[in-house]
Amino acid sequence: MLTRRDILQKCVALGSVAIAPHFCPEAMLAVFQEREKQVRKPTPPDVLGPFYKRLTPMNNMLRAPGDPGVPLTLSGQVFNTRGDILPDAIIEIWQANHQGYYDLDGYRYRGKLQTDNSGAYGFESVIPGHYPDKSRICQHTHYLVIAPGHKTLVTQLYFATDPVFEGDPAKNYSRDPLIESPELIRPVMLTGDPNEVHAKVQFELCLELL
Amino acid sequence: MRSVIAVFWVLYCVPMAVLAQSARQHTTINLPAGVSARRVSALGNQATISRTGALVASVCTDNVVRVWSARSAELMRTLNENAGAPRTVRFSADGRMLAVAYQRGAVKVFDVESWNVTHDLTGTLHIHGLAFSPDSQRLAAVGAVAAQVWELNSGKSLAHVSPPFGGSFSVSFSPNGKLFATADGDAFVRVYDVSSGNLQSTVQGFLLEPMAVAFSPDGKTLLAGGVDKTISMVESASGQTFRTIPKQPGLIWSLDVSTDGKEAAVVYRSAESFSDINHIILWDLVKGTVLVDFQKPGITITGGGFVGEHYHFAAASGNQLTLWSMP
Numbered sequence: 001m002l003t004r005r006d007i008l009q010k011c012v013a014l015g016s017v018a019i020a021p022h023f024c025p026e027a028m029l030a031v032f033q034e035r036e037k038q039v040r041k042p043t044p045p046d047v048l049g050p051f052y053k054r055l056t057p058m059n060n061m062l063r064a065p066g067d068p069g070v071p072l073t074l075s076g077q078v079f080n081t082r083g084d085i086l087p088d089a090i091i092e093i094w095q096a097n098h099q100g101y102y103d104l105d106g107y108r109y110r111g112k113l114q115t116d117n118s119g120a121y122g123f124e125s126v127i128p129g130h131y132p133d134k135s136r137i138c139q140h141t142h143y144l145v146i147a148p149g150h151k152t153l154v155t156q157l158y159f160a161t162d163p164v165f166e167g168d169p170a171k172n173y174s175r176d177p178l179i180e181s182p183e184l185i186r187p188v189m190l191t192g193d194p195n196e197v198h199a200k201v202q203f204e205l206c207l208e209l210l
Numbered sequence: 211m212r213s214v215i216a217v218f219w220v221l222y223c224v225p226m227a228v229l230a231q232s233a234r235q236h237t238t239i240n241l242p243a244g245v246s247a248r249r250v251s252a253l254g255n256q257a258t259i260s261r262t263g264a265l266v267a268s269v270c271t272d273n274v275v276r277v278w279s280a281r282s283a284e285l286m287r288t289l290n291e292n293a294g295a296p297r298t299v300r301f302s303a304d305g306r307m308l309a310v311a312y313q314r315g316a317v318k319v320f321d322v323e324s325w326n327v328t329h330d331l332t333g334t335l336h337i338h339g340l341a342f343s344p345d346s347q348r349l350a351a352v353g354a355v356a357a358q359v360w361e362l363n364s365g366k367s368l369a370h371v372s373p374p375f376g377g378s379f380s381v382s383f384s385p386n387g388k389l390f391a392t393a394d395g396d397a398f399v400r401v402y403d404v405s406s407g408n409l410q411s412t413v414q415g416f417l418l419e420p421m422a423v424a425f426s427p428d429g430k431t432l433l434a435g436g437v438d439k440t441i442s443m444v445e446s447a448s449g450q451t452f453r454t455i456p457k458q459p460g461l462i463w464s465l466d467v468s469t470d471g472k473e474a475a476v477v478y479r480s481a482e483s484f485s486d487i488n489h490i491i492l493w494d495l496v497k498g499t500v501l502v503d504f505q506k507p508g509i510t511i512t513g514g515g516f517v518g519e520h521y522h523f524a525a526a527s528g529n530q531l532t533l534w535s536m537p
Binding site for chain 2: 047051054055101104131132133135146152154
């Protein structure tokens with residue numbers, strides 16, 4: 001398998017990376033590689049909440065055919081604060097169904113996967129509903145991310161389309177007492193047509209080194 | 211037909227009527243205009259009743275803690291320490307101290323006579339539960355990050371432990387104060403040695419999160435329950451579950467064991483509507499049967515404890531805090 005350095009050297013050889021003649025290519029590539037590994041900010045943690053369930057099966061298709069609610073694709077990459085991608089991270093998510101109910105008897109809307117070689121992940125679900133008690137707890141999906149050599153991350157993803165935010169999550173995020181950081185509120189991209197709308201949310205995750 | 215109705219009346223209606231009347235509201239506290247007793251925010255008891263039943267303290271929506279006489283409803287003290295939003299409160303077993311945990315992790319211990327802060331401790335974020343040891347010499351705080359135990363005389367931190375992830379919801383000391391048990395977010399109950407923080411045993415029987423844990427008075431049994439709606443009775447030394455109390459519709463929110471170990475008061479949180487915490491069952495632990503089953507829509511049970519043979523609890527409703535006892 002080619003290292004990042006090998007790839008950069010190949011890019012130079014093939015002309016896709018040009019280096020000014022008065023600079024040493026080796027030194028330039030070293031700096032380029034270092035800059036690529038910019039320090040990332042760790043993903044803010046959030047509470048685990050009371051509905052975590054042990055022994056969740058490996059499964060990224062949480063939505064069954066015909067499930068009501070807005071179909072949702074959750075995807076992203078996992079990094080550490082040094083900028084390294086984490087191909088061996090285990091991501092576990094759980095959430096309520098579109099009406100705000102958790103499955104406590106089985107494992108509906110609960111799933112787990114291992115990130116691929118590029119640290120990428122993807123789950124298919126539905127946009128979770130608000131809790132039925134009309135509290136101001138926003139729609140959310142729980143994340144548990146475990147990677148060897150890194151601090152385990154427990155956090156939650158919130159949806160910028162949540163009516164509680166009235167379109168301005170940066171201003172109104174504190175309406176939900178559990179949201180400590182607006183960074184956890186992610187934009188929602190709607191695709192498809194009005195008859196078959198599909199939501200996509202990108203959520204990059206960054207773990208701290210131990 | 212009449213005989214059928216009579217049998218139904220005797221078998222169903224009479225016991226239900228007896229059960230329904232078995233919790234008695236004895237005090238009503240009116241809060242200032244625009245203020246109410248804090249109901250559940252995320253986790254943790256928002257009210258506490260002293261062991262003698264003389265005082266009740268509650269976190270209020272204006273972010274102060276108020277203390278009243280539980281008998282006369284007279285306001286005894288308002289505690290406003292500018293330490294952030296109070297989250298959970300607990301009286302010591304000897305009734306001489308009140309511990310308050312704040313949003314950002316501060317834990318303050320007040321002397322109940324002078325109301326001075328006697329201990330100013332640094333806890334971790336999102337504290338869900340507080341417990342004093344039975345001799346009132348030690349204080350434990352558990353939350354989203356870690357569990358900590360302090361020796362109050364010296365202010366020294368004795369133990370600082372955390373599960374692999376998820377923190378802990380509830381904590382209980384053994385009767386001799388040498389062990390403490392935590393109900394952990396990763397769906398285990400763990401028992402630790404207080405002086406070293408060493409893990410003594412792990413209860414593995416849960417799939418869903420336990421939210422409440424309590425030692426029996428003899429220290430041999432742990433009671434724990436949570437989202438699985440079932441109370442597990444566990445041998446504290448081995449971590450083996452030897453008996454369960456029948457499942458109820460609600461999630462187990464808190465549990466207290468009577469001083470003789472024969473009864474447990476269990477507060478249930480609705481699984482359908484999470485902010486509804488208005489159901490409480492007094493269980494006979496010896497027979498595994500229900501002694502009192504009390505549910506009242508419109509109130510939120512915010513904390514309680516055994517006062518002698520009776521279980522006293524506080525409930526928020528509008529801008530009133532009502533105090534109840536059962537049976």
